[in-house]
Each structure stands twice: as structure tokens, then as C-alpha cells.
Amino acid sequence: MHILRGLLGPYRRLLRHPGAWQFSAAALLARLPLSMTGLGIVLLVSAIQGGYLLAGVLTAAYAFAAAIVSPIGARYVDRWGQFRVVRVLLLVHVASLVSFIIGVLLGLPVAALIAFAIGAGAAQPASGSLVRARWAHAVGGTPSLRVAFAWESVLDEVIFVIGPPLAALLALFIAPAAPLIAAALLVSGGGIWLISHRRSEPPAHHIRQRGPSLVRNPLIVSVTLMMVFLGGLFGSLEIVTVAAAAEVGSPAYAGLILSVYAAGSLVSGVVFGGRTESTRSPQRQLLLWAIALAAVTAPFPLVNGIAAWTLVAFLAGLAVAPVLILANSIVQQGIPARRLTEGLAWINTTGLGLGVALSAAASGALVDTFGSRAGYCLTAGSAIATMLIALLTYRRLHAHLQRDSSTDSAVDDAPQNAEVPPRSHERTGETSG
Secondary structure (H helix, E strand, O other), rough: HHHHHHHHHHHHHHHHOHHHHHHHHHHHHHHHHHHOHHHHHHHHHHHHOOOHHHHHHHHHHHHHHHHHHHHHHHHHHHHHHHHHHHHHEEEEEHHHHHHHHHHHHHHOOHHHHHHHHHHHHHHOOOOOHHHHHHHHHHHHHHHHHHHHHHHHHHHHHHHHHHHHHHHHHHHHOOOOHHHHHHHHHHHHHHHHHHHHOOOOOOOOOOOOOOOOOOOOOHHHHHHHHHHHHHHHHHHHHHHHHHHHHHHHHOOOOHHHHHHHHHHHHHHHHHHHOOOOOOOOHHHHHHHHHHHHHHHHHHHHHHOOOOHHHHHHHHHHHHHHHHHHHHHHHHHHHEHHHHHHHHHHHHHHHHHHHHHHHHHHHHHHHHHHHHHHHHHHHHHHHHHHHHHHHHHHHHHHHHHHHHOOOOOOOOOOOOEOOOOOOOOOOHHHHHOOO
């Protein structure tokens, strides 16, 4: 019990921060649809149209629109503030999602359905980036920020454990459109709750950003590439595990393997996030954890059987959470505060989103053609590629984070590094307009 208190103590102290549990809970509701909408599209379209080809096309259109356009919306959030921009995104997103549901039910042309799917994906609020930007504003410059990022990573795992079965149950017991209707209600309710909490909103930076977004920032490019391949691990693992369990005659055990994987990530996130002190730099920690992730994931194509897959999945889960937490921490430290939401959107929405979408399609094709062992090669290869990018970009990340803010030509602004004193709104009285 004493050990448990020690592990949970940093999180309890974090959530005592004024307004913390409110904006964190609101963001949790707002991003729960991230794990429901894609599956909801498949369930609705396949039930009405009777096939999966169109469902896959529409899901891909939604996912790619979200991955590509989300950083643009996040850039305007940094410029004009969350309240002013997110309410517009919510309106467009929910309207497009409802139009998509009606369009499928009425049998509208495929072009119209694709347009609605793209509109919903493009306007999807980057709720994970929004809440992390609030944490950076509230406790930035203190060890509590890593605890905050760990907390949100744990909640991300909870979302992807709860969301898919919830969507399936809603479609089964209520109606095929119920998952998407629930997603629209959750994102609108959680999003409105989040932006209505004005005291925790980061200040808007009414400055026209120079340059074409952060896409040319070497730090963002490096970390986003890592996240693409980490998303490749996520997207392939789920599909290949389902196929692998079916191949050995135990399809029901696929859920167990994936649950153990999620449990490993949860445990690791809680333990790692609660450790607020380290003698190693974040970029060195990221490199070491990426190496560990590659080492524990590499056996996937080499082992066979439910027990072996479960063990490897648990070890992979243990290594995943620290990589995610450190990636967010490095971006928070290495780019200006006025561009933080955009930077977080690049790695969390674009990087992970693209990786999941591409690997899901590729792993499905590999499994159909060569079997689950080939699919697991993609899973292991994604982890190894994450490690290789961490190795190749380590010096670049180190130089970028160590560079004096006055000479940082990539962003031409002061980075929000660990030496900056806390910018809590309660202490300074800052509010966003």
C-alpha cells in the first residue's frame, strides 16, 4: 500500500492544481471518440452497404484528413486561442459527422460521403494536444510537467481500451449509427467543457507565424518521423494479433493479448511518469527507451502461440509509454510556447495518425497474402525503425535542445525549456482573451 501511495502521490498532487481535474476530464471525454469514430464508420457503412471496401475508403479519408490538416488548426489555436478556434472546429466537425451519418442512411453518392468524411476529419479538434498545452501553461518549467504528460498518456491508453468495445456494443444493441452519434455527443460535450474552462487556457499569441508551419523544424521532423513508425507499431499490432489468434484456433484470445499490451503501457506510464527526477537528458532517455522498445518487440515474428505473444506484447507495452511521454516532453522543451499546440499536433495527430492508418492497411495486406508472421514483421520493423530514427537524430535533438534560445534559427523564438520558471495562471493572473 505504501508503494502504491508513492507511485500515485505525484498524480494526486498534480490533480490538486486549480482546475486540473476539470480540464483533464473534459479532454478525456473530447478525445474518447478518437478510438470510436473509425470503427463507427466501418460498422455503419458495412451494415448499410453490406461490404467493407467503401467502409475502408471512407475511414481512410477521415484518418488522412485528420492527420494532415490537424496541425493547421492547432497553429490557429496557438495564434488566436483555444476558445475562439476550437468552437469553430467543433461546429464543422460535428456538422460533418452528422451529415455523414444522414448521407449513409439516405444512400447519397460516394463522393458526398467522402466529402463529409474529409470535413469531419479535417476539423477534428486535437484534444490531446490542447490538454497538453494547458498542462504546459499551468506547470511548465517544473518536474510536474512530465507527470502531467504521463497522466495524459495513461488516459490515452484508457481511451483505446474503452472506445472500441463501447462502439461495438452501441452498434450491436442500439443501432449501426449509434457509435458515430455517441462520438458526436462526446466530442461536442467534452470540447465545450474544455474551452469553457477559461482560467486554464494558454494565452493566445496574436502574431502571424513566419514560415510554413513547423514542418521544417528539425526537432519536429525528427520526433514526428519517430511517431509515424510508433503509430505503425500500434496499427499493425491490433490487426495482426487478431489474425494470429485466429490462425491458432483461439480468436477469443486476441482481446486478452491486446489488453495485456495496454496494461503494460498503463503500468509503465504510471511508474515512469511518477519519477520526476533523472540524471539523463530527455533525448538520451528517449534513445534508450527506443532501443528497449526495439529489443522487446523484435521477437514477435520469431515466437508462436498465445502465451509467447502475450509475454512479448506485455514487454512492448512497458516500453511504449516512456517513448510517448519523452517525445511530448522534448517537443515542449524544444519549441516556442507560442507554437506548442501546433508542435504537439504534429507528433500526436499527424505522426501517430499517419502511422496507424498506413500500417493498418499494409498489415492487412501482408496477413491476407503471407500470414500473421509476415504481419508481425511489420510490427517489429516499425519498432526497429523508431529506434534507428532515434539513433540517427540523437545529435540533432541534443544540439537543438542545448542551443541558446537567442540563436535558434529554426523557430526564431525562445524555447520553452526546463529552466523557465512556472507560468501558472494562478500565479501570474494571465488569462486568454
